[in-house]
Amino acid sequence: MKAIEAGNIEGEVLPPGVPGYDDARRVFNGMIDRQPALIVRCANESDVARSLDLARRHSLQVAVRGGGHNVAGNAVCDGGLVIDLSRMRRVELEPMRRRARVQGGATWGDLDTATQAHGLATPGGVVSSTGVAGLTLGGGIGVLRGLYGLTCDNLVGAELVTATGERVSTSADENPDLLWGLRGGGGNFGVVTTFEFALHPLGSVVSGLLDFAHSRDFLKFYDEFAAGAPDELALSPAGDPVASVFACFCGSEAAAAPVFDRLRSGFAPLRDGLATRSYVESQRMLDAISPWGVRNFWKTNAMGPLTSLAIEAFDEVFMSAKSPASQVQLEHLHGAMHRTPPGANAASFAGAKYNLLVNAKWTDPARDEENIRWARDGFALLQPHLSSGAYTNYLVQEPRERVRQAYGAETFDRLVALKDRYDPTNVFRLNQNIPPSGD
Ligand SMILES: Cc1cc2nc3c(=O)[nH]c(=O)nc-3n(C[C@H](O)[C@H](O)[C@H](O)COP(=O)(O)OP(=O)(O)OC[C@H]3O[C@@H](n4cnc5c(N)ncnc54)[C@H](O)[C@@H]3O)c2cc1C
Structure with a gap:
């Protein structure tokens, strides 16, 4: 392929073969191994516009990279141009106005x-x-969700570069429909170069990992099953017969104490890692169990309260995991995030109690099929117990109909109308895509 002349780009330009290219094309999910024609590490907004122009002139597909965490791997593409924002990380605070x-x-x-x-602080991952x-663009579920809602509920403004290179601002007073779309509609409308967030006072938190013995019913079943297993079958604890819970109380030690006393006396933990920590320390506690490069395959949906049949299904999925690193997570959704009026933002959990994530994690590529199958089959088993809607930030590559289902028809149609205005030729298609109406 002919070398692409990158012209006046001020940031780093990384074609295949140059030092740094392989590092720059890596994303969090080890399953993703794509070879873009060019990666542009933009230095500023003008570089973003120049990159879009370059992609247009060379008919290259565009991928946009923020932190590179998305498991679908949409931050990188084969043969296209990656607009990589990892050099644009400035944070400016106005503490008196409580804005970042x-x-x-x-x-x-x-x-x-x-x-x-x-x-x-503002609610974050x-x-x-x-x-x-x-x-933020997908919604954002963090430990402050009960107090201050989803991350996108706290997004008060943004600056974008659209597909044609135009700079657009949005806030409650300026293009407010676009702000609505950025609060959950993903990277469908342009490259966001600046986000503006509302901030809230926050001191230290009480947080940590608590391990509990998995349900008695389950252990009884497991024990009986193991006793009947033939010589040929070796059983390893599936995942781990321990339920690990990350708990974080965003308030004072005195206020946390009665809450955690109730928890401990209701079900005694095997391991109790709760302690008072700075919020920054607490927000790094799960980094060690979330390493880059591990293979990931996720299935997700919103879920209501657990019935006894749902608990049975949950146990079955949990215990049949093919890798000790795999997890079945039930993020509790509550408080302020449910007080945002329905339809106020593109992201909504419609009153769901949990965000279910069947998270297959493993390292050996030879075991892809069995791990992916476990997540798919487990999700199918849980299907009768799910409610409506899904968190688009946890979706892997899924058919268009699934994206529509995740948002709900009304929100999806409103997002399509917005897409028609801001990206009618679907330049930003590597995402949980909102297709323009003619597509
Ligand atoms: C280990 C781990 C922990 C996580 N924890 C949480 C959590 O606590 N809460 C939660 O809600 N989610 C969590 N997630 C999910 C996370 O929200 C999504 O993976 C999200 O897409 C990551 O954003 P990113 O910028 O890192 O991803 P990227 O892969 O860089 O980007 C994802 C997509 O966002 C779009 N995009 C990125 N940057 C821009 C931009 N500047 N302008 C326009 N579009 C852009 C693009 O479409 C891109 O394909 C977690 C994921 C992982 C892997």
Whole structure:
């Protein structure tokens, strides 16, 4: 292929073969191994516009990279151009106004560190290397969701470069329909170069990992099953016969004490890692169990309260995992995130109690099929117990109908109308795609 002349780009330009190219095309999910024709590590907004122009002139597909965490791997593409924002990580604070302006390549580690220096925070993800951009644009579920809602509920403004290179701003007073779309509609409307967030006061938190013995019923079943297993069958604990819970109380030790006393006396933990920590430390606690390069395949949906049949199905999925690193997660959804009126943002969990994630994680490529099958089959088993809607940030590559289902028809149709205005030729298609109406 002919070399692409990158012209006046001020950031780094990485074609295949140059030092740094292989590092730059890596994303969090080890399953993703794509070879773009060009990676542009933009230095500023003008570079973003120039990159889009370059892609247009060379008919290259465009991928946009924030923190590179998305498991679908849409931050990188084969043969196209990656607009990589990882050099654009500036955070500017206005503590008196309780506002933060954050560039599109910042991570939650960058933002939490900056806001906590002033005793402030905005709800963000729980792993510090996750990108602010992708997480916010898909919704954002963090430990502050009960107090202050989803991350996108706290997004008060943004600056974008659209597919034609135009710069557009949005806030409650300026293009408010676009702000609605950015609160959950993903990277469908342009490259967000700056996000503006509302901040809230936050001191230390009480948090940590608590391990509980998995359900008695399950252990009885497992025990009986193992006793009847033939010589040929070796049983390893599937995942781990221990339920690990990450708990975080966003308030004072005195207020946390009666809450955690109730929890401990209701079901005694095998291991109790709760302690008072700074928010920044707490937000890094799960980094070690979320390493880059591990193979990941996810299935997800919203879920209501657990019935006894759902618990049985849950146990079965949990115990049949093919890798000790795999997890079945039930994120509890509650409080402020449910007080945002329905339809106020593109992301909504419609009152669901849990966000279910069947998360297959493994390292050996030879075991792809069995791990993917476990997640798919497990999800199918849980299907009768699910409610409506799904978190688009946890979706892998799925058919268009699944994306529509995840948003719900009404929100999806409103997003399509917005797409028609801001990206009618679907330049930004490597995402949980909202197709323009003619597509
Ligand atoms: C270990 C781990 C922990 C996680 N924890 C949480 C959590 O606590 N809470 C939660 O809600 N989610 C969590 N997630 C899911 C996370 O929200 C998504 O993976 C999200 O897409 C990550 O954003 P990113 O910028 O890192 O991803 P990227 O892969 O860089 O981007 C994802 C997509 O977002 C779009 N995009 C990225 N940057 C921009 C931009 N500047 N402008 C326009 N579009 C852009 C593009 O379409 C891109 O394909 C986690 C994921 C992982 C792997």
